[in-house]
Amino acid sequence: MSMLTPPGMGGKYRVTGAAYPRMSRKRSRPRIVLALLGSVLALALVGYGALQLIDVFRGDSPKRNTAAGAKDCPTTPPKGAAKNGPAAATTASAAAKPAVVLPPPGEITVNVYNATPRAGLAKAVGDELAKRGFVIGHVGNAPADFDKKVPGTGILLGSPTTDKAAYSVLGTQLAGTTQQTDTREGADIDLILGDAFKELSTKEDADKALAVLANPAPAPARC
Numbered sequence: 001m002s003m004l005t006p007p008g009m010g011g012k013y014r015v016t017g018a019a020y021p022r023m024s025r026k027r028s029r030p031r032i033v034l035a036l037l038g039s040v041l042a043l044a045l046v047g048y049g050a051l052q053l054i055d056v057f058r059g060d061s062p063k064r065n066t067a068a069g070a071k072d073c074p075t076t077p078p079k080g081a082a083k084n085g086p087a088a089a090t091t092a093s094a095a096a097k098p099a100v101v102l103p104p105p106g107e108i109t110v111n112v113y114n115a116t117p118r119a120g121l122a123k124a125v126g127d128e129l130a131k132r133g134f135v136i137g138h139v140g141n142a143p144a145d146f147d148k149k150v151p152g153t154g155i156l157l158g159s160p161t162t163d164k165a166a167y168s169v170l171g172t173q174l175a176g177t178t179q180q181t182d183t184r185e186g187a188d189i190d191l192i193l194g195d196a197f198k199e200l201s202t203k204e205d206a207d208k209a210l211a212v213l214a215n216p217a218p219a220p221a222r223c
Contacts, residue, residue, distance in 0.1 A: 099215050100165070105133035108166050109188040115142035115150040116195050125193060128200055129173065142192050150194030153177055157190040172209035174200050 110129055114122035126139045141147060146155065153176035156167050160181045167179055170189055176196065201209070 100213060102165050102169055102210070102214055103163060105129075105169065106135065108170060109135040109137045109186075110170060111138040111188055111190045112136065113138075113140060113142040113146070113190060113192045115146045115148060115192050116197065117148070121193055121197070125191070125200060129191075132173065132203060132206070134170070137188055146192050150192055151196060152194045153196045154194050155180055155190070155192040157182060157192060158188070159184045159186060161185075162187055162189060168213055169210065172201065172206045172213065 110126075112122045112126040112129070122139050122141070126136045130136045142150070153174060156170060156177050156179045158167065158179075158181060162181075166187070166189060170191065171177055174197070177191075200206075
């Protein structure tokens with residue numbers, strides 16, 4: 001019997017010194033609070049991540065919505081659109097770009113010169129241009145600087161001050177011409193026919209080209 005054992009007590013109540021009751025250490029309250037806060041924060045992060053994944057799969061992310069919205073340009077209805085309805089708004093939008101003012105053929109004097117070996121070409125072309133309303137000036141063989149030296153369809157030669165629109169109007173009568181300038185002071189334009197020239201554009205095609213020049217298609221909207 002151990003000296004620590006009270007008299008009359010033995011058996012399982014005996015204290016032998018090899019076994020003794022252990023007292024568990026009391027947990028600190030601040031540690032418990034921090035653990036709870038950490039758990040709540042972790043749950044919040046997991047929930048937020050799940051919501052983001054759901055938005056991505058559903059296509060509702062802010063970036064996607066912004067990109068989709070950028071495709072549609074906001075339009076401001078023109079004045080009078082509310083009164084006249086959608087048809088009036090469409091017409092006003094189509095007519096937003098003003099028509100280009102072109103000089104009529106009757107105000108353009110053309111000198112027709114033949115730089116090819118084909119005889120009578122300048123006169124035939126001059127006669128046809130006259131039928132289409134152009135004023136015909138000189139007709140004949142090309143000057144020495146151009147005679148037999150124009151491999152393309154033709155050259156439009158004029159003064160540096162000649163109205164550019166006049167070149168465009170004459171250019172609708174035959175495709176593939178190039179433009180050059182010289183030291184002349186008048187507004188007349190030389191049409192020098194080259195080796196690649198076959199014939200003038202048909203009057204129907206020339207009229208269509210003139211219509212496109214006078215009424216260019218409106219530029220696409222830019223956001």
